[in-house]
Amino acid sequence: MKISELSERSGVPVATLKYYIREGMLPRGAATSPTSAEYDDEHLARLRVISALAGVRGLPLSRVRDILALIDTPLADPVATMGRAVSALPPYVDEPIADDRARTAIAWAGLTYDPDFAAVGQLETAIRAVENAGLPWDEATLHRYADPMRDVAAAEVAPTARQTPAEATAYAVLGTALYEPVILALRRLAHQHQLELRPTVDEP
Amino acid sequence: MKISELSERSGVPVATLKYYIREGMLPRGAATSPTSAEYDDEHLARLRVISALAGVRGLPLSRVRDILALIDTPLADPVATMGRAVSALPPYVDEPIADDRARTAIAWAGLTYDPDFAAVGQLETAIRAVENAGLPWDEATLHRYADPMRDVAAAEVAPTARQTPAEATAYAVLGTALYEPVILALRRLAHQHQLELRPTVDEP
Numbered sequence: 402m403k404i405s406e407l408s409e410r411s412g413v414p415v416a417t418l419k420y421y422i423r424e425g426m427l428p429r430g431a432a433t434s435p436t437s438a439e440y441d442d443e444h445l446a447r448l449r450v451i452s453a454l455a456g457v458r459g460l461p462l463s464r465v466r467d468i469l470a471l472i473d474t475p476l477a478d479p480v481a482t483m484g485r486a487v488s489a490l491p492p493y494v495d496e497p498i499a500d501d502r503a504r505t506a507i508a509w510a511g512l513t514y515d516p517d518f519a520a521v522g523q524l525e526t527a528i529r530a531v532e533n534a535g536l537p538w539d540e541a542t543l544h545r546y547a548d549p550m551r552d553v554a555a556a557e558v559a560p561t562a563r564q565t566p567a568e569a570t571a572y573a574v575l576g577t578a579l580y581e582p583v584i585l586a587l588r589r590l591a592h593q594h595q596l597e598l599r600p601t602v603d604e605p
Numbered sequence: 606m607k608i609s610e611l612s613e614r615s616g617v618p619v620a621t622l623k624y625y626i627r628e629g630m631l632p633r634g635a636a637t638s639p640t641s642a643e644y645d646d647e648h649l650a651r652l653r654v655i656s657a658l659a660g661v662r663g664l665p666l667s668r669v670r671d672i673l674a675l676i677d678t679p680l681a682d683p684v685a686t687m688g689r690a691v692s693a694l695p696p697y698v699d700e701p702i703a704d705d706r707a708r709t710a711i712a713w714a715g716l717t718y719d720p721d722f723a724a725v726g727q728l729e730t731a732i733r734a735v736e737n738a739g740l741p742w743d744e745a746t747l748h749r750y751a752d753p754m755r756d757v758a759a760a761e762v763a764p765t766a767r768q769t770p771a772e773a774t775a776y777a778v779l780g781t782a783l784y785e786p787v788i789l790a791l792r793r794l795a796h797q798h799q800l801e802l803r804p805t806v807d808e809p
Contacts, residue, residue, distance in 0.1 A: 446739065453734035457696050480800050487793045492661050492786055503790075510791065513798045520793035527786035530657035534779045535650065537764075545760050546784065547791045549753035554795030556749050558803075560741075575738045577793060580750065582696055582731035584792070585785050586707075587714065587751045589691045589724035591758030592781065594717045596684050599762075 404430065407440040411448040418448075426451060426466050450575065458578055464489040468574055475570040486574040488519035490581075492526050502528040502538075509540050510547035553584075608634065611644040615652040622652075630655060630670050654779065662782055668693040672778055679774040690778040692723035694785075696730050706732040706742075713744050714751035757788075 407430075408415045421427035427447055430438030447469075454465045467489040476482045500516065503525035507514045514521070531538050557576060561569040611634075612619045625631035631651055634642030651673075658669045671693040680686045704720065707729035711718045719725070735742050761780060765773040 449737035450739075453738045457730050457734035459695050480797060483797060483800060487797075490789075490793075491663050506791075507794060510794075512791075512794045513801045515797070518794070518797055520790050520797065524787065524790035524794065526661050527783075527790050530661035531783050531787060533653035534657045534783050535654075536776065536780055536783055545757060546788050547795075549757055550788065550791040550795045551798075553749060553753055554792055554799050558796065558799040572740065573796070576740055577796065579731075579735050579738050579740055581789050581792075583728065583735060584750050584754065584788065585694075586724050586728035586731050587710075587716075587754040588758055588785075588788070589694075589781060590711060590714075590716045590722070590728065591751075591754045592762065592777070593684060593687060593691075593719070593722055593724065594755075595758050595762040596687060597717045 402440050403437060404440060407444055407448075411445055413448055413452075421448075421451065424462075424466055426462075426469050453575075453579055457582060460489065460491075460578070468578065471574050472571045475566070479566075479570070479573070482570060483573055483577070484518050486577055487523075490519075490523075490578060492523050494519070494522035494526055498522055498525055500525045502532075506543050506547070509543050510551070512547070512551070606644050607641060608644060611648055611652075615649055617652055617656075625652075625655065628666075628670055630666075630673050657779075657783055661786060664693065664695075664782070672782065675778050676775045679770070683770075683774070683777070686774060687777055687781070688722050690781055691727075694723075694727075694782060696727050698723070698726035698730055702726055702729055704729045706736075710747050710751070713747050714755070716751070716755070 402410070404415055404418060407413075408418055411418075413421075418427065422429055427444060430440040430444065433439050450469070451465055454460050454468060455462060460468070468486055471482055471486050476485065500521050503521045504514055506524060506528060507521070528538055557580070558573075561572060564572060606614070608619055608622060611617075612622055615622075617625075622631065626633055631648060634644040634648070637643050654673070655669055658664050658672060659666060664672070672690055675686055675690050680689065704725050707725045708718055710728060710732060711725070732742055761784070762777075765776060768776060
């Protein structure tokens with residue numbers, strides 16, 4: 402299809418498509434003449450991924466580009482690829498910070514501490530925000546979240562054993578970003594369900 | 606303390622403090638003369654909450670203001686208060702959308718379906734993003750996330766039985782927003798832990 406049809410079918414303006422191509426986020430179409438190119442379903446699929454990351458996930462386009470680059474050209478080490486993908490997700494920690502809260506929490510949880518992994522700084526800032534808001538933070542609170550997340554991660558990683566390395570990378574990188582809003586929406590729904598279940602108590 | 610000292614101790618510029626006061630996000634200080642007012646630790650505490658929501662959580666200031674207003678003046682019904690708080694969190698669903706994916710998922714999970722609750726549209730857009738990225742979505746995948754989130758929510762709601770209504774509201778509204786980055790950072794760390802645990806496999 403021509404770029405005009407790609408625009409129509411994807412709902413993305415032609416100027417935006419050209420921007421994505423310039424930025425390397427969308428592959429060039431196959432040239433059919435010096436001034437036109439042919440696009441296909443792969444381009445439509447890539448645009449749906451961009452829309453999921455930029456729209457629903459709300460990531461800045463520069464971060465979307467980082468994630469797409471990892472899917473197109475993963476690093477040699479899967480742990481490094483995931484590390485790079487995670488650093489494209491919020492909260493963004495621009496400068497190195499003391500990570501003693503995160504380090505303690507990781508030890509409590511029995512997880513692996515690697516000071517270079519972006520999620521360590523992200524956990525540190527998340528714990529500081531909890532403390533700054535006056536919310537509880539202690540070992541019991543950590544286990545409330547860490548234990549289920551260990552089980553979730555184990556279940557999520559299992560299918561990658563049956564995937565090709567390229568499939569496993571796309572699944573891991575996109576899955577990290579895109580199941581997050583699902584998890585959070587389900588927690589919010591579960592809170593509401595709990596409140597609805599409660600017997601009404603008259604205030605004293 | 607004077608506003609200059611409040612600025613110094615909080616690290617928030619005086620102009621920003623005045624903006625927060627105008628917007629009703631920070632209470633006025635006690636007037637000590639027609640041109641000066643006295644601020645206290647309550648103001649510092651409120652500024653830490655604003656920083657947690659706007660900085661770490663990355664919420665737009667208009668949404669931070671909505672959340673603070675709910676803490677200061679909760680609605681009569683706790684379910685309605687939580688509904689309003691959840692609608693201040695991303696993903697923002699500006700127009701009503703068909704919610705059949707979310708409705709099915711809520712039925713699978715055994716949760717309560719209320720079409721007016723913001724998390725329903727948030728779950729719908731989250732599931733669509735998963736599907737658009739070509740990631741798996743089915744009943745087994747839903748249970749992978751919904752079952753642990755039911756347990757998490759039950760554990761989170763339990764302490765509110767011992768709190769005053771005002772405490773319970775602040776805990777519920779802030780806890781919904783501020784434990785989310787903790788949960789996500791822990792999932793990312795658990796992924797990395799899983800990858801590190803894996804035996805290295807030579808590619809064929």
